Amino acid sequence: MKKIVHIDMDCFYAAVEMRDDPSLESIPLAIGGSEKRRGVISTCNYIARKHGVRSAMATAHALRLCPNLTVIRGNMMKYKEVSQHIREIFSRYTDKIEPLSLDEAYLDVTDSELYQGSATLIAEAIRADIARELRLTASAGVGPVKFVAKVASDINKPDGICVIPPNAVDDFVKTLPLEKIPGVGKVTLTKLHKLGLYTGSDVQQFDKAELIQRFGKFGHSLWKRSHGVDDREVETHRERKSVGVERTLAADVKTEAQCLEVLESLYTELEKRLCPVLADRKINRQGVKLKFSDFQQTTVEHRQDQFNKTAYPLLLKEALERQQGRGIRLIGLTVGLAPKTAENREQLSFDWG
Known part of the structure; x- marks a missing residue:
C-alpha cells in the first residue's frame, strides 16, 4: 500500500507578499494584472476570498466585488526562489517528488523510515519546516493514492492536514x-x-x-x-505535454479578420518556444483556444504530425463557430507534444508555411 502526501501552499504568491510586507496582512490582497489592461487575478489572500474574489477572475470584476482590494503584480523570480527552498525541504524526506506547480507537489513516502514510516508525521514535519524556515503555511493531504491525497489537502485549508487511511477511502469517495x-x-x-x-x-x-x-x-x-482507484505513480520526471502562447486582448474582438491579426502576432513567440523543444520531440496536435467575453472558453484541436502554421486559420474558423455573438477577450495557440521515444530523438524539422 502506497503512502502519498500532497502538499499545497496556502495562497502562495499572496502569502509571500504578506510575509515580506506585514502591512498587507490585514487587508484584502490579490496578485494579478491591472484592470486597465484587462488583467486576471492569479491568486488572493483569504480576506479577499471572503468577498468572492477567486483565481482566474478578471481584475475588474474582483474590484467590483471588493472595492478596497489591493492588487499587485507578482514577482515570479522571488516565488521561484521560495519554491526551490520548499523543494529542498521535501528532499529531506523522500526523493520521490512530483512537482505540479511552484506551490504544490506529490510526495511518495512509502519507503521512508523517518518517523517510524508514518506518512502523517512526515507531512506534519514538512509543514513545520516550511513554517519555521520560510514563515509560510502549507496544507497537506495524506492517502494511499494520489487523487485522494490531493482532494484531502484542500479539506482543512488553510494551514491544516487531512489524513485518509486505506480503510477509510471507500467511505470518503462515496x-x-x-x-x-x-x-x-x-x-x-x-x-x-x-x-x-x-x-x-x-x-x-x-x-x-x-x-x-x-x-x-x-x-x-x-x-x-x-471507487477510490488511482494507479498513477508519483512521477519524478514529467515530460512536457504541450507548448502554447496566449494573449489577453486590450479590448474584445469579434471578427475573424481581427482574430487573424492576433494569430499573426503570436506566431513569433510560439516559434521561439517551440524550436528548442522540437530538437528531440515530435508533435501530435495543434490547437486554437478562445476565451469569450463571458469568460467561457473553447479549444479546437486537430491531430498533426508536423507543425504547419497554415493550420491555425482553419482551427480558428472552427472555433469561431462556437462564438454565438460573443466578444473574444483571449486568443491562444497550442502545440501538443508526443511522448519521447527512441525513434524521435533524432533532429526534427517543422514547416512554418
Whole structure:
C-alpha cells in the first residue's frame, strides 16, 4: 500500500507578499494584472476570498466585488526562489517528488523510515519546516493514492492536514462531491448532474458502460476515482505535454479578420518556444483556444504530425463557430507534444508555411 502526501501552499504568491510586507496582512490582497489592461487575478489572500474574489477572475470584476482590494503584480523570480527552498525541504524526506506547480507537489513516502514510516508525521514535519524556515503555511493531504491525497489537502485549508487511511477511502469517495475530483469542470459537472450523478456513490451505482460511452476516457477515469482507484505513480520526471502562447486582448474582438491579426502576432513567440523543444520531440496536435467575453472558453484541436502554421486559420474558423455573438477577450495557440521515444530523438524539422 502506497503512502502519498500532497502538499499545497496556502495562497502562495499572496502569502509571500504578506510575509515580506506585514502591512498587507490585514487587508484584502490579490496578485494579478491591472484592470486597465484587462488583467486576471492569479491568486488572493483569504480576506479577499471572503468577498468572492477567486483565481482566474478578471481584475475588474474582483474590484467590483471588493472595492478596497489591493492588487499587485507578482514577482515570479522571488516565488521561484521560495519554491526551490520548499523543494529542498521535501528532499529531506523522500526523493520521490512530483512537482505540479511552484506551490504544490506529490510526495511518495512509502519507503521512508523517518518517523517510524508514518506518512502523517512526515507531512506534519514538512509543514513545520516550511513554517519555521520560510514563515509560510502549507496544507497537506495524506492517502494511499494520489487523487485522494490531493482532494484531502484542500479539506482543512488553510494551514491544516487531512489524513485518509486505506480503510477509510471507500467511505470518503462515496460522499465525495464530484466537483471535488480533479478534472471535473463546470461543463462536465452539468452533464453529470443531468444524469443524476452528484457524489462518488452515485457513480458507483451507475452503469459503467454507459458512463464510458457518454464520457469516453474521462468516464473510465471517473469510474475508477469514484471507487477510490488511482494507479498513477508519483512521477519524478514529467515530460512536457504541450507548448502554447496566449494573449489577453486590450479590448474584445469579434471578427475573424481581427482574430487573424492576433494569430499573426503570436506566431513569433510560439516559434521561439517551440524550436528548442522540437530538437528531440515530435508533435501530435495543434490547437486554437478562445476565451469569450463571458469568460467561457473553447479549444479546437486537430491531430498533426508536423507543425504547419497554415493550420491555425482553419482551427480558428472552427472555433469561431462556437462564438454565438460573443466578444473574444483571449486568443491562444497550442502545440501538443508526443511522448519521447527512441525513434524521435533524432533532429526534427517543422514547416512554418
